[in-house]
């Protein structure tokens with residue numbers, strides 16, 4: 001665990017106790033069973049916003065606390081433990097990053113306070129096909145209007161403000177579109193992980209450019225990726241701990257199954273991978289806070305490593321639980337489904353291994 | 363697959379082809395096998411019923427079973443010809459389920475003449491669905507610790523206890539069940555009994571799976587009744603029979619035919635469509651491509667092994683202990699393929715329902731989730747590895763005393 005400041009420790013402890021009290025996995029199950037339109041519990045989200053979590057990276061002058069990405073990562077990790085669904089990542093991290101890094105004073109003043117207090121939800125619309133491919137942009141910005149199709153927009157249904165990548169007169173960049181614009185048509189996706197996402201068509205929707213071009217897209221994406229990785233870390237750790245608990249109580253052949261070395265060594269391997277993953281995720285978040293030049297490689301490293309670890313742990317969770325792990329009544333399936341969605345979000349392991357190699361020049 | 367037949371088989375092939383052409387309803391051509399789904403339910407169509415009846419009367423659903431009990435009475439070579447001709451005609455084998463895959467072969471080996479006469483023909487005709495009452499909440503991998511008990515009541519056994527993960531119990535007519543008839547011994551206190559599910563002492567509760575369907579159940583027995591004539595093998599001699607049945611289950615899951623199948627488009631083709639190709643026609647994602655090749659090579663080696671095992675086992679009718687290797691090898695490869703299918707489909711491989719996803723995409727997700735059971739049921743991956751270590755490699759068994 002990274003060395004935390006006093007504020008960070010307090011933030012983490014607050015998140016931990018809120019998640020345990022107010023948002024255990026049963027809350028996620030309830031949300032799933034209710035078929036919640038937005039893919040999250042709005043009341044729970046309002047509580048999170050009241051505690052200031054939506055403004056952790058937002059400067060104080062715009063209503064945030066300016067604690068930085070490592071701090072926000074701590075909150076996301078705790079939320080990830082119980083699979084708490086919320087727009088924190090897409091709004092308080094991704095959309096907020098786009099505005100902080102590329103917004104004009106007017107744009108920041110208009111949107112950041114609303115994002116910080118949770119009254120506006122932001123979303124990031126980048127991909128246009130079945131795979132994460134931020135370089136493939138067919139969406140066009142012309143004369144203040146944007147036209148194109150975006151896929152798999154996380155929290156796309158809830159978004160009051162959508163940050164869209166498009167090709168303008170000066171090349172690709174990010175644009176700000178209001179969710180209620182008449183030119184925005186959304187289709188809600190029903191996903192295996194029960195989280196909120198939409199495919200969105202922009203038909204000449206009014207759009208304002210952010211400044212920063214392609215470089216801004218990369219920066220915003222890297223922040224979003226590090227955020228997903230932090231959430232995945234929490235989920236994977238919880239999936240592991242739940243499994244470890246089971247190894248200690250399930251008896252077969254007159255002994256707890258955790259006494260079998262075949263399972264012990266795999267548990268030890270998962271623990272090892274989780275430790276490596278934590279280092280990678282924290283290093284990426286810290287690099288973002290330090291605005292260090294190696295953010296891209298550290299982020300790809302973290303997303304690739306974390307993806308492999310969560311993939312492994314989520315599979316082992318089902319396998320080591322046997323029949324009970326296959327039932328919908330058990331939590332294992334939730335972690336498994338969430339793992340694949342999180343792996344795919346903003347580039348899967350193959351994408352980030354390739355990107356890491358390219359950055360390193362091989 | 364290589365066909366080591368010769369002219370006799372070619373004559374047989376011609377007649378099989380003609381019979382299928384005359385009997386397979388054109389309306390079912392290329393349609394999925396209703397037996398292949400995880401869930402029963404819905405009334406079969408008139409065509410489906412006609413095809414089941416035709417194959418059932420002919421005995422070709424179980425071509426190698428003895429003709430005396432309604433089976434096809436054919437050789438392994440002839441059975442393969444039938445499968446090839448069914449495939450060729452876009453037809454499927456409508457006779458399946460646990461009766462065919464595991465119970466029938468076991469009863470043919472261990473049942474009395476009267477038991478075989480009573481229970482085999484309805485399986486051959488696809489009239490009776492069986493379920494497997496083995497696992498209990500406390501007895502999964504350690505199956506022999508089961509505690510559902512059967513008390514001798516003179517002309518019948520009275521059964522009390524519960525089973526779990528009983529696949530298809532809600533649609534089953536009969537159950538083959540392991541019960542405890544002696545509490546002083548572990549393996550030697552187990553008996554193998556049969557009884558109808560349509561009786562007041564049997565209650566089933568379907569359990570929803572992570573894949574959304576509910577193909578298995580909790581099954582409760584309260585003074586349920588099994589007739590004495592339906593005890594298979596000797597009293598307290600059920601464990602040997604159960605082990606044999608599990609061998610059939612495992613070989614059925616991953617035998618030469620690849621019981622768990624993979625179906626659908628070849629993965630490489632799918633990858634080209636979803637991920638695209640580079641200027642030389644290679645799958646654009648080189649990382650994915652390497653993993654696809656690895657799986658393809660292992661898959662071929664797996665199939666080569668299945669063929670080799672079949673050749674080596676010629677004349678030796680039953681499944682060999684090599685099936686333990688096959689189950690782990692096969693299920694692991696299938697799970698890898700299911701994972702890669704999702705990866706290839708990308709965002710489209712994350713859908714749960716709705717029109718924004720193609721039916722194949724939704725099926726891939728559900729199939730991937732259900733596929734996690736392949737390394738759990740029929741003897742988990744770990745239990746299989748223990749069997750290989752102990753029986754084939756001769757390594758010591760630390761669980762032996764329990």
Ligand SMILES: Cc1cc2nc3c(=O)[nH]c(=O)nc-3n(C[C@H](O)[C@H](O)[C@H](O)COP(=O)(O)OP(=O)(O)OC[C@H]3O[C@@H](n4cnc5c(N)ncnc54)[C@H](O)[C@@H]3O)c2cc1C
Pocket residue numbers: 250252253257260262263319320321322323324326493494495496497498499501502503504526527528529530578735738739740741742743744745748761
């Ligand atoms: C979809 C599905 C359908 C099924 N259908 C049927 C059915 O029709 N009838 C029926 O009777 N049963 C059925 N089963 C049950 C299945 O056979 C059991 O789930 C299986 O035997 C494992 O038992 P368990 O679930 O109790 O897991 P456990 O035995 O509790 O195992 C938990 C974990 O511990 C591991 N483990 C256990 N012992 C050892 C050891 N000695 N060394 C190393 N690792 C070990 C296991 O491999 C597993 O990973 C079905 C299961 C599923 C998932």
